[in-house]
Structure formats: structure tokens, C-alpha cells
Amino acid sequence: MSERLPVRKTYKLFIGGSFPRSESGRTYEAEGQNVARASRKDVRDAVRAARGAQPKWAGATAYNRGQVLYRIAEMIEARVAEFAELCSGRDEVERSIDRIVWYAGWADKLPQVLGGSNPVAGPYFNFTVPEPTGVVAVLAPHDPPLLGLVTRVLPPLVGGNAVVAVASEDRPLAAIELAEGLATSDVPGGVVNLLTGQHAELAPVLASHMDVNAIDIGGANGDASELERLAADNVKRVVHGRADVQSPWEIASFLELKTVWHPMGQ
Amino acid sequence: MAELDKTRTEVGVPDDWTYASAPESRDIVHLADRYGYYIGGEWLEPAETYETIAPRDEEPLAAVGQGTPDDVGRAVVAAREAFADGWSSLPGSERAKYLFRIARLLQERSREFAVLESLNGGKPIKESRDVDLPLAAAHFFYYAGWADKLEYAFPNRRPRPVGVAGQIIPWNFPLLMLAWKIAPALACGNTVVLKPAETTPLTALLFCDVLRQAELPPGVVNIVTGDGRTGAAIVEHEDVDKIAFTGSTEVGKAIQRHVAGTGKKLTLELGGKAANIVFDDAALDQAVEGIVNGIYFNQGHVCCAGSRLFVQESIYEPLVAKLERRLTTLRVGDPLDKNTDVGAINSAAQLEKIRELVASGVEEGAEIYQPPCVLPEKGYWFAPTVFTNVAQSYRIAQEEIFGPVLSVLTFRTPEEAVEKANNTPYGLSAGVWTEKGSRILWMAQRLRAGVVWANTFNRFDPGSPFGGYKESGFGREGGRHGLEPYLRFDE
Structure with missing residues (x-):
């Protein structure tokens, strides 16, 4: 007779490793839930958190970054049933997990595939290494809600960037669930920041933000040309990411190449 | 002290160390009074010209064309036709041989180019002779070798040329920047419309004579001179598939805005404050x-x-x-x-x-x-x-x-x-x-x-990728990485 009343979840943002509500106090209804509707200021906070966390993430050993990313897969694997409820089902969750594992394995292989030593006509050891571009903004595809987000967030992440991602607008719950997975894995706070809200409102703020180095506008539902124009303010790298793709060149889109001339002599 | 000075004078040691002048002869350079545009392997008469000068003494050197959007349009048509009519489908090994020819011709005519570079740009002959020219030739030689090896540079990616590349270069290393742009573009099977800088068009125009000697098929490289308006016409042209720009960050940002939403490939090599x-x-x-x-x-x-x-x-x-x-x-x-x-x-x-x-x-x-x-x-x-x-x-x-x-x-x-x-x-x-x-x-x-x-500075090599972080631009020139901006991939 007295059936237990379940405790409901409050759906919040994920910024700097914490779960704040939107500073604006706004929510919007999606998938039958009230979800935080991030504001311009939330975007700025998320970018600040990302910038703060990025150097340490990039400075971790590649082996370590690979293990941390693999740990995300472990966390999701343990909650497959919950994630399956929030996307197209078990298959999407399993593909997302496998994609994370695939990218985790790239962390310590990128320099060998993307860089190398260069023969120059002089007494120098000349080599090129890939390095993260810095803070990357991602407009996640609207569908699939989990796999799309994983597909777009992992490539910049594995390369040592910090990410500010805006979740699928209509189906944001999988992203929030993923944030909880990230919080319980070993990804340092601020390395991945997930916002929920309206793409049309948040995308231009990210595209014109002077402390964002690259933006993936694959999931933009507004005017992509306008976002590209705004991105020119600080010569951002603009990526048109696809929702379901898996390739090291996806990682390369968010990397810079540094060439060093080291002297040789006795 | 006074006595020492006297001794010096007696043995004929000069009291200052002024060098005698050692001018490089400019007889080797034969300039025309007037230059048109090099389009489809022919010279097109410009409607409007301006005077290009020698910055060392403001001597007028030649009249060159102020390219209009129509001129740019003609160049793009020539480049598109050359692309479709064979250049893009030519075996890489054949493209390579054209580029090797160009490298050799630049080496053979290097003094002529060096003198003209110094005359039109103002840089010391020592530098144009010992840096700009050797590097320009080396760049063509380097990328020549890649033309038939692209599938090894990008395994499993099926590299294909992009199409017509619009290239806009600066006045600080006129011929070298031309080499940095044209060599990888042609190696990858693209055709080119290039605009040299407003103040330094002459070595690019002389380069057309190298193309003639190399017997490069008409339309593969087209040169249109002019100021920023000509550059803007290239950027805005609908049938240009790729824009490569080297110049100021301010202009680079303007180009990035123009290209927004067009799907054109873009690389920018912009300013610095090293x-x-x-x-x-x-x-x-x-x-x-x-x-x-x-x-x-x-x-x-x-x-x-x-x-x-x-x-x-x-x-x-x-x-x-x-x-x-x-x-x-x-x-x-x-x-x-x-x-x-x-x-x-x-x-x-x-x-x-x-x-x-x-x-x-x-x-x-x-x-x-x-x-x-x-x-x-x-x-x-x-x-x-x-x-x-x-x-x-x-x-x-x-x-x-x-x-x-x-x-x-x-x-x-x-x-x-x-x-x-x-x-x-x-x-x-x-x-x-x-x-x-x-x-x-x-x-x-x-x-x-x-x-x-x-422990060095300002070293360059065709095998060494060059390009910026942040507002210094994106994309790399030089090395295997310098091929990527001129390719598309069927993945």
C-alpha cells in the first residue's frame, strides 16, 4: 500500500568537475525532465575551467591519458542499462564504449603516426610533434545522443585538449549521465565540461569566444556560416564533425604541429 | 696613441674600415616596360596598370597589371580547364618531372632571379642569392619527389587533388613564398591562380618564363598581379576550391570570414611576435x-x-x-x-x-x-x-x-x-x-x-613543416604535412 516514492534526479550542468545549476536559474523541458538551460555566463565559466585544467591534462604522460580515458569506458560498461534508457538502446551504448576504448588506445601513438623527424640540410635534429590546440568547443550532434557526443568529444580529448561541449538539445539526458560517468572516472575536473541548453543561444558565444582555440560545429542547428564567421575573430580552427566516424584524422583536426630545430655538435 | 695612428697611415692602413662598393651587376636582368597577366600559358594585356619600383631608390622598374575580378575569372577558368583536361589525371611520376624541371631551371637562372628579387624587394643580394633562391629551388625539388608517392604519405586515405587553388603571397620573400605555394599544390595535382604581392610582382612574372621553359601545360599555373582588390577577387571566386594565404593576421581574419560557409579549404600563415x-x-x-x-x-x-x-x-x-x-x-x-x-x-x-x-x-x-x-x-x-x-x-x-x-x-x-x-x-x-x-x-x-x-634562428628547409599556433594561422607548409592542405581524402 505504501509504495516507496523514488528520489528524482536534478539535471544540472557539469563545469570544472562540479554539477552546478545554470547561474541564470533557467531550465527547459526535454525528455520529460527539467534540464538546466545554460547561459552565456555558464559558457564563460566552462571555458575558464577548461583553460585552467588543460595544461595539466596535456602535460600528463600519454600512457596516463590513455588509462584515464579507458577508465571512462569502464564506468559506462558498469551502467549500460541506465545509459540504454537514455539513447537508442544497448547497441548505441556498446558502440560508445568501444569507441572510447579505441580512442584511449591512440593517446600514446599519435606522435609516431602524425609527427616524425625531418631531414634538413644542416646540423640539426629536426622533429615535428603533434600538440593539443588548447580549449575545444563541441556542439554535439542531436542524434544519436550518446554516441554522437562520445564521437565528437573523444578526439579532442585524447589529443590533450580540454573540452566544452553542448549536449544534444532535444535529448540531453545521456550527456548528463555521461557527466556522472566522467566525474567518477579519473578525468580531472575541468577537462570535460558539459552544458545543456539551446544551441542557437550558446553556439555563437563559443564561436566568438577569444579563449577557445577550435570549435566543432558539426552539431550546429543554426547558421553554420555565421558561426564560421565568428570563429575568425581569433583564427579558430573550425571542424565540421560527423556524428558517427572513427579515425585518427579526427584527432588530428584538434592538434597543432610543432617543429623543433635542435642543434647537433660536439 | 697619436704615434700609432701615424704609423698606420704610413703603411697605408685606412683610418676607417669602409668597404669598397661591391655591386652585383644587374645586366643579367632584362625587364620589359610592361607586364600583363600569365593566364592559360599566354600573356594577357591588362586594362589598368601600376608602376612597380625599386625601394632602394624609387626607380620605376615596370608597369604591371592591376587585376580585376574579370581577369581573376579568366585565370580561374584557365586553371579549371587545365585541371579537368589532364593535369589532375596525369600520373604523379609525370607531374614530378615537371617540378624537377622547374627546380633545375631555378638553379640555372638563380643569379638572375636573385638580382631581380633584390631590385624589386629591397633585400640584400647576399640573402636573395644565398637564402631565397636556393630554398625556392629546393622546395620544388622536395615536392617533386612527393608527386608520385602521395598514397605513402597518407596510407588508406586515397588522396585526391582539391581542384583550383587560389594563392595570395606576401612581399617579404616573393619567389620563395611562390615556391612554398605552387610546389605542393602542383605535386598534389591541383592547378593554381596565384597573386604576388602588390609591391613585388617581378620575380613571379619572371617565373612564368621558367614555366615556359619547363613546358608546363597551359593553365596549370596562372599569375594575376594587383593589389588587395585582386586578392579579394580570388578569395570570393566561386570556382576556387582552396585558398592559401600568407600575410597579416588582420587580412587573414578577413579572408577567414569571407570563406565562411563556402566549403573552401583554407590555410593561413599570418603574423608573429616571436x-x-x-x-x-x-x-x-x-x-x-x-x-x-x-x-x-x-x-x-x-x-x-x-x-x-x-x-x-x-x-x-x-x-x-x-x-x-x-x-x-x-x-x-x-x-x-x-x-x-x-x-x-x-x-x-x-x-x-x-x-x-x-x-x-x-x-x-x-x-x-x-x-x-x-x-x-x-x-x-x-x-x-x-x-x-x-x-x-x-x-x-x-x-x-x-x-x-x-x-x-x-x-x-x-x-x-x-x-x-x-x-x-x-x-x-x-x-x-x-x-x-x-x-x-x-x-x-x-x-x-x-x-x-x-641555438639558431630563421632556419628554413623544405622538409621542415612551418606554420603557426593561435592567431598566427593554421595549416603547415613544408614537409609531408605541407601536402595535406592540397588534398582531399576519400575515407
């Missing part, structure tokens, strides 16, 4: 040479110039003393004189910009040093300049001057050097001077710049 960092254990005399090469090479008209010198505090005074003394031995003057170290400023507009920024440095409170040197009366000249007592907030420490002007700042620890060096929206290049190998690599890892030179 840090050149000298630690107290560095070989000081060697470092002084590197500092001089870093900022006075090509009159400082170098996007990767080491324009911000960071000196570790403990060696600040001896280093600045050595540097200022070294400046007194720099020979400023006729670009065609083989002894000249610093030539003419490229244009009146650039000279004005340098003067304005230098005045701001004095105004803001920096201390200026210029060695005593007599500048020629005609032409555009600016003495090598060092600013000390510079705060990071001064315009001379923040803005790209693109002239022979160095700002000296100090640091105490490696961490501080990194923080100050990275405190700029630019990220093209950096230099580190230390005898400690581990510190070189530690610094190199932390400097946010596309190229880091250790």
Missing part, C-alpha cells in the same frame, strides 16, 4: 649573431622574426653591450651591394608603419638605440633599432612591426620566460639559447609556437 630567449649559460657571441639574424635578416620583414628578445637578468648588461656593438658593424645600404647586411624597407607604406610604431615605443618610455649609420637619401630606409627598458604592455612588445626593430625584455626563471614568451595572441615561432640540451627540450615543449629554433 620570443627569442637567451639563458645565462648560452654562448653569448653565438647568441648575439642569432639575435641579429633573428630580427635584422631581411630588414625584419619576416613573419617569424625574433622581435622580442628575452634575456636572463644576470647576463642582461653584457649581452646588450655586445649586441649594440655588433649593430655598429651592420652595413645598411644598397641591396645590390654584396657587402650589404641590411637593405631597403620594402615600401613607403611599410616604412611609415615602422616609424609610427617606433615613435610609440619612444613615447611609451622605452630607451632607443640605433647605431651610427648614414642612410641613402633616396629610397626607403630604416636603421637597425634596439629598444631596452621595454614593458610587456608597450605596443612595440605586442604588435608585429615587420621591420628591423628589436624589443629587449628580461626574465629570471625558465617558467617566467615561458609565461612571458607565450603572452601574445601570436604563436608562429620562438628561439631558445642555452648550452643545456634538456632545457632546450623543456622549453620547446612549453612554448606555444609552430617552430622552435634552439
